[in-house]
Amino acid sequence: MKADRSSSRRSLFWDFRPKRRKEERTNDPLAGLRFQEALPSDREVSDAEIDRQVARLQTKLRQRRDQTARSHSLRPWLPRVAAVLAGIMVVGSALFWLLHAQTVRVETAFGETKVFWLPDSSRVTLNAHSSLTYTADWEEGTTREVHLEGEAFFSVRKQQTATGRVKFVVHTEDVHVEVLGTEFNVRQRRDQTQVMLEEGSVRLRVKEHPHEILMQPGDLVEVLPRTHEVQQRIVNPERYSSWKQHQWILNNTSLQEIAGRIEELYGLPVRLPDSATAHLQLTGTFPTGELTKLLDVLSASTGLQVEQQKDQILLH
Known part of the structure; x- marks a missing residue:
């Protein structure tokens, strides 16, 4: 029985020596092994040596499995990393634009009025002790926006694109005035805001007010201080724009x-x-x-x- 066991050991001996000829790479962990029908020499291999070789092989197999598992565990994160990098690039581009976009601020002193034109050729008459802020360059077809403190009369030029008319929006502390092309007066003094429509149509969005307000020529909308109560009535437009003269x-x-x-x-x-x-x-x-x-x-x-x-x- 001992002779048969020795012969079996010799015929199944594993040779770990590297091959000299180039072979195609494979993921099979046994690809680097060669089997020989007999030992290089006729010496008998002990049980202890076989155990050492088996343990060595098992260690290599575990190392190979660990490496493969680590490489696969990283793959699900790759799309997330790519998305984060893309987001950083978008935010960076937006910040660059905001930092480099030129802001224009027109102001008037006490007792002074100014008449000027916006980038879209809309005309503004700015009353005393007031200011209007906007970006210097308005891209064709995008919403035109200005920020008002005080009082101003707007003659908004209509702008049309293939997708429809381009909006013009006046922002105050309490009211957003949205128009397409019209003439109107906006007054924001002492926490009270008034919007008077002389021509065209206007849509108002009032702070803490659940619904939009549609205005027709001759309408006056007032937003009262503190309570933000909204009052709408018909007036003589000349009374509210006569300050221009x-x-x-x-x-x-x-x-x-x-x-x-x-x-x-x-x-x-x-x-x-x-x-x-x-x-x-x-x-x-x-x-x-x-x-x-x-x-x-x-x-x-x-x-x-x-x-x-x-x-x-x-x-x-």
Whole structure:
């Protein structure tokens, strides 16, 4: 029995020596092994040596399996890594554009108005103590957007593409005014916003208001401060755009409201002597091009004495 076992060992001996001729690579872990029918020499192989060789082979097989498992475990992550890299490139491009896009800000001082044209040739009349911000270059066919603080009158040029008309949007603190091509006035003062439509159509989106508001020519929409209550009514558009001709058209307007307008326009607070005087109502056309003329007309209309000081105006 011992002779038969030795013969069996010799005929199944594994030779780990590398082959000299080139062979095609394969994933079979036994591809690098050769089998010989007999040992190179006639010496007898012990059981301990066979155990060492078997253990060595098992170690190599485990190493090969571990390497293969690691390579496969990385493959599911490759699409995710690619997506992350693509996202980084997109965000980087957007940041580059934002940082390099030129922003234009037009401002007016107290008692000053300005008329200018936007990149799409829309015309803007900016009232005193106001500002309008927009990007210098508007790509043809994209939404045109401006940000307003104060008061401005817009004559928006219609713009048409193959997919339809291009929107024009005015942003204030409380209201987004969306138009296609029209004339309208936007006033945002002391946390109160007014939008008056003179021509065309307007769609409003008001902060904390669940529905859009559609306006027709002659409509006035007011958003009240603090409560953000929305009021809509029909008015005479000329009353709300007459400031472009440096005049106010008043109709039963309280002296308190007029005092607030003077402060907005010229930066000087108006002090009234009492509440009864504050509730006086005036009707007529008042010039606003020069503060001195405005105060003279106001004095003549009310019978009050007007005193203009360095930092305030007193009525008594």
